[in-house]
Amino acid sequence: MTPIVPSFDDEAGEGRKLAIICSKGNLDMAYPALVLGNAALGEGIEVHLFFTFWGFDMIAKKRMHDLKFSPVGNTAMHMPIGDVRVPQALAPVPGMQAMATSMMKKQIADLGIPEVPEFLDQIVAAGGHLWACRMSADMNKFTDSDLRDDVEGIISATDFIEMTEGAQLLFI
Amino acid sequence: MPVTTIAGRDVHVDDEGFLTDPSEWDRELAAALAEAIGIEMTAEHWKIVEFLRADFATEGETATTRRVQAVGGFPVKQQFELFPKKPAKKMAYIAGLPKPRGCV
Secondary structure, eight states: OOOOOOOOOTTTTTTOEEEEEEOOOSHHHHHHHHHHHHHHHHTTOEEEEEEOGGGGGGTBTTTTTOOOOOOTTOTTOBOSSTTOBOOTTTTTSTTHHHHHHHHHHHHHHHTTOOOHHHHHHHHHHTTOEEEEEHHHHHHHTOOGGGBOTTEEEEEOHHHHHHHTTTOEEEEO | OOEEEETTEEEEBOTTSOBSOGGGOOHHHHHHHHHHTTOOOOHHHHHHHHHHHHHHHHHSSOOOHHHHHHTTOOOHHHHHHHSOSOHHHHHHHHTTOOOOOOOO
């Protein structure tokens, strides 16, 4: 009888590609792309992350260590205890954003999940590709030297469309 | 639960083929499991597999690639080189453990 051996389908997955457009610079909007991109790499899928608009903060050397999470405009935001929602009138109060950010960072760290820059290190180590948006770079007056060294290039929208032919796309 | 024969002995596995009883595992079986998925074990492979076994024994969960790097000290890049394409699943399979449950 043939032994039961998992089929890791190395060939069947050949050619599957995932492209994720990261357009947000909030701490809570940075993680979905990182978690999914990392998971896809672990399944042997080719992954491209394209950073545009505020997503640029994830790869900008001066900004990537300082992403924030704000309760402003987030009606699902809860108080640290119980299921009490944060009243929206309190959300913009000074100190609220700092508190919410540090709470979220702690919850993420408690799960053993790295901070954004280190998470991107891991994604690159796993074979992921990082790309920066030409227009966002021009708007910010950024060049290659302002971005993580492992960003493979500052590319145009057309370059991105060409590069991701046949890919599955996620816009975050 | 299916029983399958690997390296001349019967072991309990789940529907995919992952071992379900960690006590049925030993190095001889691990080498056969590795061979079945096209991996030839080297000293570097063994170090990672042994870390996974030890970590599972204390944590009760299979380490993710992240944990194998952060706690075990084996860089993600090396994991991908040694267990190509799907390191987390392949490492778990050879170590006779369930697939990792964690997202990262």
